[in-house]
Amino acid sequence: MPHQVAVFLENKPGKLERVTGLLAGAGINIRAITIADSGDFGVLKLLVDKPAITCNILAQNGLVATVRRVVAMKIPDKPGGLLNIARILTRQKINIDDAYGFVLKSGETAVFVIQVKDPDTAADLLKAEGIQLLGDNDLYFL
Amino acid sequence: MTIWNKKFECISPGELEQLQLERLQSTLNRVSRNVVFYQKIFEREGIIPERIRELSDLRRIPFTSRRTLRAAYPYDMFAVPLREVVRLQTSSGTTQEPIVVGYTRNDVEHWTELVARVLTGAGINRDDVIQISFDYGLFPGALGMHYGAEAVGASVIPASTAGSRRQITVMRDFRSTVLIAAPGYGLRLARMIREMKINPQDLFLRVGLFGAETWSENLRRELEERLRIKAYDFYGLSELFNPGVASECEAQNGLHIFEDHFIPEIIDPGTGRPLDFGEEGELVLTSITKEAFPLIRYRTGDITTLIKGKCSCGRTLVRMARVKGRTDDMFSVLGVSVFPSQVEEILTRIEGTEPHFQIRIDREADREVVKLLVEISPEIFSDEMKKMQKLKREIKGEIYKLLDLEVEVKLVEPGALIGRGEGVRRVIDNRNRG
Ligand SMILES: [Zn+2]
Numbered sequence: 001m002p003h004q005v006a007v008f009l010e011n012k013p014g015k016l017e018r019v020t021g022l023l024a025g026a027g028i029n030i031r032a033i034t035i036a037d038s039g040d041f042g043v044l045k046l047l048v049d050k051p052a053i054t055c056n057i058l059a060q061n062g063l064v065a066t067v068r069r070v071v072a073m074k075i076p077d078k079p080g081g082l083l084n085i086a087r088i089l090t091r092q093k094i095n096i097d098d099a100y101g102f103v104l105k106s107g108e109t110a111v112f113v114i115q116v117k118d119p120d121t122a123a124d125l126l127k128a129e130g131i132q133l134l135g136d137n138d139l140y141f142l
Numbered sequence: 143m144t145i146w147n148k149k150f151e152c153i154s155p156g157e158l159e160q161l162q163l164e165r166l167q168s169t170l171n172r173v174s175r176n177v178v179f180y181q182k183i184f185e186r187e188g189i190i191p192e193r194i195r196e197l198s199d200l201r202r203i204p205f206t207s208r209r210t211l212r213a214a215y216p217y218d219m220f221a222v223p224l225r226e227v228v229r230l231q232t233s234s235g236t237t238q239e240p241i242v243v244g245y246t247r248n249d250v251e252h253w254t255e256l257v258a259r260v261l262t263g264a265g266i267n268r269d270d271v272i273q274i275s276f277d278y279g280l281f282p283g284a285l286g287m288h289y290g291a292e293a294v295g296a297s298v299i300p301a302s303t304a305g306s307r308r309q310i311t312v313m314r315d316f317r318s319t320v321l322i323a324a325p326g327y328g329l330r331l332a333r334m335i336r337e338m339k340i341n342p343q344d345l346f347l348r349v350g351l352f353g354a355e356t357w358s359e360n361l362r363r364e365l366e367e368r369l370r371i372k373a374y375d376f377y378g379l380s381e382l383f384n385p386g387v388a389s390e391c392e393a394q395n396g397l398h399i400f401e402d403h404f405i406p407e408i409i410d411p412g413t414g415r416p417l418d419f420g421e422e423g424e425l426v427l428t429s430i431t432k433e434a435f436p437l438i439r440y441r442t443g444d445i446t447t448l449i450k451g452k453c454s455c456g457r458t459l460v461r462m463a464r465v466k467g468r469t470d471d472m473f474s475v476l477g478v479s480v481f482p483s484q485v486e487e488i489l490t491r492i493e494g495t496e497p498h499f500q501i502r503i504d505r506e507a508d509r510e511v512v513k514l515l516v517e518i519s520p521e522i523f524s525d526e527m528k529k530m531q532k533l534k535r536e537i538k539g540e541i542y543k544l545l546d547l548e549v550e551v552k553l554v555e556p557g558a559l560i561g562r563g564e565g566v567r568r569v570i571d572n573r574n575r576g
Pocket of ligand 1: 391392393398453454455456457
C-alpha cells in the first residue's frame, strides 16, 4: 500500500521549491504532489518512493511532517471513471478524509488517492468491487 | 543536597539585615560620588547616603528604569573608570534597545559564585558534564553559566548555537548530564531526540536548567517527562547578573533570591506602591555589591510575588515565584487588558503542549487588529485540512470567550517564532509606528 507524506507549509513564495529541492537533493522521487490551500497556510501531500526517509529529512529541516498509508486506485482517464468509484465508496459507506487524483500517462491512466481511517478495509472492499489498486511499486515504477 | 555557600545562603534574618544595610550604604555612597544620574537624583530628593539608617529608608529613593539606562548609553551609568572593567556585555533584551553592562574583576568573581549557587541548588556537582546551549555571543547568560560551571568543577561543553542535531549528537556522545538552555529550545531538542529515534533513557541527562524566557509549570512537567530529567528555573537579568539573581532549590517551589547581593521589593506597576508578601506585582531590585554597574531600585519589568516562610532546603533567603510575565508585555486593545500568559494558558490547554506564539497588534484603517501567530508542532498538525481549520476556529473562539478579545489566528511553521538566548517576543505592538 502506498504511503503519503503530508507537510505543513506557510503560504509564502519559495516554500514549495524548498521542499522539492530538499527531496531532490536526497535523491527522492516524487510521484505525485498536491496542495490543499487555506489562504495563509497549506497542507502539502506527496507520494514518494521513500516515505520514511522523506519524513525524516523534512523534520530535520524544521518542518512538521507526517506519514500515513493511503489507498490508490487506477481509473480509466475518461468521462465517468471517477463517478463509478464515488458510487462504490458511497455504497460501502467509506468516509473519505481527503482525496485527490493525478494522471500517470496522459490520456491513458488516472490514479485516484483516498485518505481513510481504515485503509485495509477500504482496500478490501474496493478490490472486491473489481477496482484495480496500486501498490507502492506500481506507483513509483510505472 | 549540598549548599554552595552556607554562610550566606542560610544566614540569619538579623545578620542579613545588618549585612544588607552596610552594603547598601556603601553602594549609595559610591553611586552618589561616581554616577551623575544618581548624584542629581539624590540632590533633588535630599538623600544623603550617610543618613540611610534602615533598609526601609531605601523606599525614599526614586526608581531607576530601563529608559534611564538607554539614555545613559553607553557608559554614563558606570560607577568605575573603564580601566577597572574587565568585561563588557550588551543586553539586547526581548523588548528593548541595547544597553552596555560592565563588570569589574570583583563583579565577575561574585557572579561566578552566584552561578555556582544556582548550579549547586539544582544538585549539580563536579561529576557533571554540563552542556550550555545558550548563544555565547549575544547572551551574557552563556558566559555567566560557563564560569559558574567551572567553579563547581564540572566539565563544561560550550555547545552554544550548534544546530539541534549536533547538540543531540554531542549530548549522547559526550554523555552530558546537564542541559542549560531556553525552555522552548529544550522542548525543541526533546522533539529532535524523538525525530532521531534516540531513546531518552540511552542519554545520560539528569538535570535541566531553563531560563531566559517566561515558561510554565506545564512546560516543566513536559520537559521532565520527555527528557527524563529534573528541570529547574533560574532568574537573572542582563542589567545585573544573568543568571545569578535567584534560583530554584530541590524543593522546586520558588526561587531563592541572593539577598546578600540584591534587595528585592515588589511594587504595583501602575502606582509604584510597595506590595506585601504574596501580592503580585513588579519586581524591583537594588544591587548592593556590584561595582561597575550598580543599580538602585531598578524596575525589572518582571511580574512575580515574594514568598514568605521557611524552605525545606534549609536556605533562609527569600523566594520569588516563577516570573509570570512582563509589565511591558501587557497590552490593551479596545479597552481589554491582556497578559500574554493568559493567551499561553488557553493555547496550552488546546494544544496539550507548550505553545509558541506571538501577538501582533496593528492599526489598519483606524481599526485595531490583533493577530495571533501560532507555531505548528507535530502534536497539533493534521494532514486533514478540515481539522486544521477547526483548530484555528477553536483558538479564536476560546480567546474570544475567555478574554473578550477578537483575534485573527495565523498558523506558522515551527521555528518561525522561537527565540534563543533572550527568548521570544510575545507581543509586538505596531500601533504607534509610522
Ligand atoms: Zn529552598
